[in-house]
Amino acid sequence: MSTGLILEGVDFAYEDTPILERISLQIPAGQFVTLLGSSGCGKSTLLRLLAGLQAPDRGSLGWNGQPIRGTSLERGIVFQDYALFPWMSVVDNIAVAIGKARPETGKAARREEAAEYLRKVGLESAIGKYPFELSGGMRQRGAIARALALGSPLLLMDEPFGALDPVNRARLQDLLLEIWEAASPRKTIVFVTHDIDEALYLSDRVVILGAAPGRVIADLSVDFPRHRDRRTLFDGEDFRTQREAIAETLAADTLRRLIAA
Amino acid sequence: MSDTVTLDGRELPATDALLAAPARRARLLRLLEASSIWIVLLAAWQLAAIYLPLGDNPLIPAPLLVFSTLRESLPELWAGTLSSFAILIPGFLLATLLGVASGLAVGTVPRLQRIFFPFARVAAPVPPTVYIPYAIAILPTFQLSAIFVVFIGAFWPVFHNTAAGALALEQRYRDNAGILGLSGIEYRWRVVLPASLPHIFSGMGVGLAFSFVLLTVAELFGANAGLGRFVQFYADYADYPKMVAGILYTGLVTYLSMTLLELARRRALFWLR
Structure with missing residues (x-):
């Protein structure tokens, strides 16, 4: 039995418009992969297929040897915004997730465990609060806490920091890496973004999707040693070379589309 | 300072x-x-x-006369309020309960939509007032028939708004519920119901206003107490100060009831910012 994600010839169309075409990927367990592409390249759709929120028209998706059909607590997801239910307090939002993931946990224990996860993401001040009382960055921390609380070995993240200001964005990137690097075994993360720096800083591997229809146009490994430091990394020659190569690949795809249109 | x-x-x-x-x-x-x-x-x-020259029996009694009459009639009006509320509250609460429950069911199960909506399209627009004589004839007491009519009138707006709210449930809430594995009753209770509350409360507002209309109309038919009955009774005896006092009082009770519902709405929707 193979561990990790396997996608084979995945096609997906929305009302006759092809969104994804023949996507094939193998992602070993424990890898941090970013799906990078311009908006409209179908990267969010691909993530929805992986989450089981939608089914492909053709091809197959599998996780740890099992075909992906429908949602599962094995596969947690963090959306760009509004991940928490606004009518539940932050701690209740996470306690609900714990209740679903581990129903044997008692009510009080769920809340305690939820508070634990909130502390882990630096949200201890928000334990009794409601999402509307939190800033965007704090809400995303809550969303991450909930995804962690589900205990899913596969974490799907759909531009989770896309709506945040640069400072909060950097902080949450660091937090995510810190939590991911500390865990054993490490979770498999599929992270969608259109930010090249973010992709290079976070991941082991960048899969670049071309648009209209979405398909894999490049698959690069990112070999910077772990426990990366933002400043030294961004100033490094290797980083800049890789960054430019990715930018060129994306630009070439845009150009191809303009010529075709 | x-x-x-x-x-x-x-x-x-x-x-x-x-x-x-x-x-x-x-x-x-x-x-x-x-x-x-x-x-x-x-x-x-x-x-x-x-x-205005109106002779001995003024159709337009002076405000001061009406207010003093209102004060004198307060015990009788209060008794009328209790009698009216014994119809309004059960009718309206039952309508809210069943309206929300069936609205949530229909709004989340496509098959129930195909079954219910064709029926609702025909049944809902029927003015509930036309049921009053038949309800009085068929049900054992006047109170029961009036409750039934209030129920019918308040049910449809609550049902329609709840179903609309459930159908309009935002994709991100559906997705989040799916990710967490919330389904069945739990999904409806923890996700669809709270998300639909803004719709539900507007349905309840329409339903409550309509309940007052139906209540007072029903009381004109066969009640021996109640707010509508008070007004009708003194109109029959041409006691216009009392009649006008009854109108003012009914208006006040309606206003206070709507205000109470509005307070409940704000409380329940505190998270809507």
Whole structure:
């Protein structure tokens, strides 16, 4: 039995418009992969297929040897915004997730465990609060806490920091890496973004999707040693070379589309 | 805090007082604006009562007479309120309960939509007032028939709005519920119901206003107590001060009930910012 994600010839169309075409990927367990592409390249759709929120028209998706059909607590997801239910307090939002993931946990224990996860993401001040009382960055921390609380070995993240200001964005990137690097075994993360720096800083591997229809146009490994430091990394020659190569690949795809249109 | 401060030996109003005066004036003006139509109506009413020649049996009793009559009639009106509420509350609560439950079911199960909506399209627009005589004939007591009519009238707006709210459930809530594995009753209770509350409360508002209409109309038919009955009874005896007092009182009770619902709405929707 193979561990990790396997996608084979995945096609997906929305009302006759092809969104994804023949996507094939193998992602070993424990890898941090970013799906990078311009908006409209179908990267969010691909993530929805992986989450089981939608089914492909053709091809197959599998996780740890099992075909992906429908949602599962094995596969947690963090959306760009509004991940928490606004009518539940932050701690209740996470306690609900714990209740679903581990129903044997008692009510009080769920809340305690939820508070634990909130502390882990630096949200201890928000334990009794409601999402509307939190800033965007704090809400995303809550969303991450909930995804962690589900205990899913596969974490799907759909531009989770896309709506945040640069400072909060950097902080949450660091937090995510810190939590991911500390865990054993490490979770498999599929992270969608259109930010090249973010992709290079976070991941082991960048899969670049071309648009209209979405398909894999490049698959690069990112070999910077772990426990990366933002400043030294961004100033490094290797980083800049890789960054430019990715930018060129994306630009070439845009150009191809303009010529075709 | 003192009202003045001293600067170079001169007395100046303290900043609090400086700021407070215009704010107070603005508040007073707003109160005047809000009550202007009432003041005009009251004056017109008083003038009409004085100058219109209406003989011994004034169709337009003077405001003061009406207010003193209102005070005298309070015990009778209170008894009427209790009798009316014994119809309104069970009818409206039952309508809310069943309206929300069936609205949630229909709004989340496509097959139930295909079954229910064709029926609702025909049944809902029927004015519930036409059921009143039949309800009175078929049900053992007047109270039961009036509850039934209030129920029918309040049910449809609650049902329609709840179903619409459930159908309009945002994709991100569906997705989040799916990710967490929430389904069945739990999904409807923890996700669909709270997300639909804004719709549900607007349905309840329409339903409650309609309940008062139906209640008072039903009471004209066969009640021996109640607010609508009070007005009808004294109209029959040409006791217009009492009749008008009854109208004012009913208006006040309706207004207070709607306000109570509005307070409940704000409380339940505190998270909507």
